[in-house]
Structure formats: C-alpha cells, structure tokens
Amino acid sequence: MKRRVETYYQEGMWKNRIAGNMRASSRHSTKAEAEAHGQEMARRLGLEHVVKNPDGTIRK
Numbered sequence: 001m002k003r004r005v006e007t008y009y010q011e012g013m014w015k016n017r018i019a020g021n022m023r024a025s026s027r028h029s030t031k032a033e034a035e036a037h038g039q040e041m042a043r044r045l046g047l048e049h050v051v052k053n054p055d056g057t058i059r060k
Contacts, residue, residue: 004048007031007038008056016041019050 004019014034015024025041028034035051042049051059 002048004050005038005042005045006050006052007034008052009054018045018047 002019005016005025006019007014007016009015009031010024014028014031016026016028016034016038017024026034026037028037038051039049041047053059
C-alpha cells in the first residue's frame with residue numbers, strides 16, 4: 001500500500017491518518033481544518049495528501 005495522508009469523514013468528524021493505520025492522527029470539527037492539517041502533515045512527512053468525500057470516494 002502506498003503511504004499517504006488521508007483526510008476522511010467518520011463518526012461525525014473529519015480526521016487525518018496515514019493510510020493503513022487504524023487510528024486517526026488528528027480529529028477536526030470542520031473539513032477545512034482537517035484538510036489544512038492533513039496537507040501540513042503530508043508536507044512534513046514527504047507524503048501524498050488525499051482528501052476523501054464522506055462516502056469514501058477520493059475527491060482530490
């Protein structure tokens with residue numbers, strides 16, 4: 001599995017995690033906050049950042 005940071009919606013919150021991990025690295029009340037944190041996390045780790053729609057499909 002390709003390592004990347006995923007921003008996704010689950011259980012009423014927007015979350016970030018490294019793909020393959022079971023637990024979220026961060027939790028946010030808004031999509032904008034989660035995206036910004038996920039982007040920074042990916043930049044810092046040198047990974048791709050993927051944003052998923054609430055249904056799990058990849059948005060960008």
